[in-house]
Structures are given as structure tokens and as C-alpha cells.
Amino acid sequence: MSIYSPHEGREKQELYEWLKNFDLEGEWVILGDWNMVQRRKDTAGPTTLLQGFTQEKWRETEQKWQLQDMFLMSSEQKGPLFTRQVVRGDRLDQARLDRGYITRGGDWISAVKCVEHDEGEVLSDHIPVVIDIQLMRRGGRLNRRKGTYLKMDVDTLKNECRKNRVKSAWQSGWTLSQDPIIAWELAWGKVREEYKEFRREDKTKLSRLREMQAELGRARENISTTEEMLELAKLEREVKERETLEASIIRRRSRVNWIKEGEASTKYFFKCLKAKQAQDKIDSLWDQEENLITNEEGVHDIIYDFYTELYRQPELEVGTEAESRQVLSLLKNQVEEEDNMKLIAIPSAKELPFGVRGE
Template identity: 20%
Template sequence: MGKAQDFEEIPWVIMGDFNAMRFEREKIGESYRWRNYVPDLNNMCNETRLEDLRFMGNFFTWSNMREGEYMITTKVDRALVNEKWGSVFSNSIANFLPPSISDHSPCIVECGVMSSPRKIPFRFFNFWAHHDNFLSIVSKAWEEEVRGTPMYQLVTKLKRVKEALKVFNKMEFGNISARVIEARENLLRVQHALASNPLEENLILEEKAKAFNFKSLSRAEESLARQKSRVQWLREGDQNTSYFFKCVNGRKNRNRITKLKSDNGMVIEDPLSIKEEIVSHIKRVFEEPMGVKDY
């Protein structure tokens, strides 16, 4: 496990029978010996920074193939991946198939294909409000004259503010992570020069300006990461940013739908067909007449 950090920049997956489960919900049956292995497997995942790959198919992957009170079934087979795997193979998924004559469900990991990028909806980021020019940009866009009904004026003004904020975000915070790195390097460069000339007034003023810029961009980057990841309970700090972005990527991977089984049992993989099937299913649910119960 100590070697895991040496391979963080390489996508890797560990899959198969771990002969242990991670959570209590991954077992049905009255055998208690499985509980002894829960901390061991979770500790291993924490130390190696591995997480379960998104999966479909069978949840319970092993059975003692007995009946009644003697039946035990658990999830002991899994596919664990590191963060790099999730970023390189963002559409990958583990498929646990029916066990056939075996007591284990076979697992197939599909790396997936990149889908066409979707249009990103407009989002308001909280750190914008801390910028000195934020209010003036909003006011200027809002105060432009619009003719028409009150509702038309409102919608038009909102659109203008949205477009102004998009330009503002691109100009001030575009490629935010790269800007943070550049700001840090600029600050270090000035501080190295100041170490050799500690009384140089121009360098002292430049250091203050570079430090302010670095702090502002760092706070914006972390605020962006926190808002996207929906993690609210960690305090701000330089060491938190990578964790927040891991949460963002993890949530995206968990929420992505790459396959769907229709009501007639067909497995759908085409993104457009998946959307159509979801819409059709919802329509059928709402169009079905409410059943009348006899009491």
C-alpha cells in the first residue's frame, strides 16, 4: 500500500474477489465473520486512495447457494480505481453479470467512449461578488434601456447580465488553476529578489501587489471547487482544493448515465436513445390512470 502514491499519475484498476465487503449493507444473511474485514478493506482503500468504479448489474456478487435461514449473499467482487483512472476514462463502468453456474458474478470493465460535449448551463459563482468590479458590471448591464412589456424587459435584462458576467468570468477568472500557479510563481520570483535587496522599495510594493493577486485567485479557485463539489463542511485552506476537485470529478462520474435497461429488457447505450427512453418512461408514468383501491 505504501507504493500506491508512486503510481498516482498512472490510471490503474484493481478488480476481482476481495473476499471482504466495505459496508454492512453489502450482505444479506446471518454470518457475522464478514464484519471483521470491513475496516481492513476500507483502510486499504483510504491508504491507496482507491474508490469503487461506477457499476451496473448485480449488486450482490457472491452467494453460498443455500436457501432459507442458511442463505448468505454479499458484495465481495468489485472494481477499484484511482483518481487518474476516473479522469482518463471518465465514461468507464463496471458491469456485474449474472453468475450462471458459478457462485460469483463475473465483472467486465468497459472504458467507454467520449460523448460529444454538451452545452454548459450558466451558473453564478459566489466568488464573483467579492471582485471590486462586480457591482458596476451588473449595474451597467441592468441599466441599459429595454422597450417592451415588463416581463420582456425583465427577461432581456437578465440575459444581458448573464452575458456580461460570462465575459467578466472569462477575463478575470478563466483558466483559474493556471492563473493561481502563475501568480504563485510571480510572488516567489519577487520574494527571491527581495531577499537579496530587502530595502528596495519597488520590490516591497511589488511583493504586496503579487501577494494580494495570489491570495485573491487562490480564494476564487477554492470557492469554485467548493461550490461545484457541494462540500460545505470543510474549512477553507490551500490543502483543500485538490480534495474538492476530486469530489467534483467523482460526482460527475457517479451521475453519468452510459447505459440504461428499457422496460422491455433492452440495454440502450446511445446517448440520444437514453434521453428518449427516459422521457418516454416519465410520460408513461404520468399518463397511467391512478388505480382505484377497494377497501
């Protein structure tokens, strides 16, 4: 937008009011002869300093559109501060009248790299101003068509430590250069390096998964002390963490392999995968003293004692102690082999929809 501001105060006020109410979305670049300055040190001789109601009107416009003075934004200022030089007798009058403003509305922010002045002779009494302006998407990419934000994958968002590492890498990249284009490339380079480090960490963890699973199986068979139980619990947590990581990696890879088959096929694949990984059995329980019980007899005793105490409660209205023993006699000490096979059997493809939808 090109502006030529009048000299008279009331006309200035009308211009500022019009700019304040101007209906335009997005980023503005406003250049022109404003015939005004805001600081007394920016003018000499015949002053055009904004004062009173005229200054108030300008401040309203400036605040609404968050106008930024390009000269003050410049990271590399070249040339004189004053843009108007007039010889009046033996005195040189100077005033900063040619102004450039950028608004900060919407998603765009602006970067002024350089403000230069042409010292050559011109017919006008103003010094020509050349301004190098760059528009930058908030959060990253210098492209109006493909504004890019920093998006993290779901696994990273769930991991608070990794999320903070990615944020730190992104922010550190922007401090390495004053040039927004170079800074954006450096920031994304930092993020890519961080994700490569994540993959190396995951690969290291998964390299011992099968070995740890075998170690866990041996540990469950040979437990005799409390220390061994605590070590077993710690090992179980580590194995569970690695198994979860492996499942997430399988999910990412399978998406690439199944994307051609469509969304329905992908969902069916994950249903089968989930059913295949499921295990319907209890292999350990914590007793009332918070001791981890892993042997079959101990687990059986805990469950049996729990239901024994449950059926002895008066609100069940079982009646006499003899009747209580009669009810307990109906509970089998263990699941029959035939029923157990049904419990641990992997569901077939036809059975999956019934289990998922509860049909």
C-alpha cells in the first residue's frame, strides 16, 4: 500500500482513522511520504512531530494493526537516518518523513534485513529508500503457499523428555543465524539430528529385547529371595517398555506396507496383530504384604483366599458356616484343561468382529 499523508492535522487524523478501519486481512506493507515523525530527535528545523489528538489517532491505528517501523526493525541499517534534506538559507533542514511499516496480523511475521538510502542526486528533496523485506511464517518456513509448522509424531508427544529435546533443538537452530532462511534450515537440521538420535536409541534398546525375554523366562522359574523378586519386577518393566517400543515401530512400518490397501485393511491388520499379541493368563500377583508372587501355587492361594473371605461376608446371605463351605466346594482349584485351551486360543478372523463389536 502506498501512502501520501497530508500536512494539516485534521486531514492526518482522517487518514489515520481510515487506516484503522480499513478492512484487509493478512500482512500489510505500507510505504510512503507520511509527513510526520514520532520522536523529536528525528526532526530538525520545521517540525512535523505528532502531538495531541493527531498523535492519539495514530497510536490507535498503530496498536490495532501492530505496525512495525521497518527502519527500527532492520538488522543492518545503511545510510542516513533522515530521508528529507532541504537547504533553507544557510541552514539544512532534515526530517525523517519517508516511512515504511509492516503489520503483524495473522500468521505472518516480518523480517527486515536491510534499509539502504540512495545518496545520488534526485529531483525530489527526499532521499530514496531501498528496503529488503522478508516474510516468514510463524514457526518456520519462508513460503506463502506451504506454511510449515513443527509437527511431532504421536510417540514423541507422549514422551515428555523427547518432546522437550525436540523443542530445544528447534529453538536452538533459530539462534544460529540472523538470516531467517538460513536459521530455518539450521533449525530443521537440528530437529532431524535429534530424530536420528532417537532411532539410534530405539535400535539399541531393541537389540537386547529377545535376550531379555529369555532372561525373564529363566528368572520366573528360579525365584527364592525377595531381592530376586525385586530384580524380576524391574526386568519385567524393562521388557514391557521395549515390547511397547517394538509395537510402535511395527505400527509405523506396517502403515507404509498397508497404506495401498486402504484404511479398512489397515484396521483389520491391527486387530489381528493385537489378538496375536494378547495373552490371557495371570502369571504374577501382589499379596497383602506387597510381595510379588510368581509361582502357580502362590497365585492360586491368593485367589482362593480372596474368594474365601468374600463368601464369608454376611451381606452375601450365605447363611451358616456349613453352607459357606458348600458354596466354596463349587469353586474348582484350577481351570480344566479343555476350558484353559479355549481361553488361550488365538481368535480366528471370523471371530474378531464379534469380539471387537461385542456382537
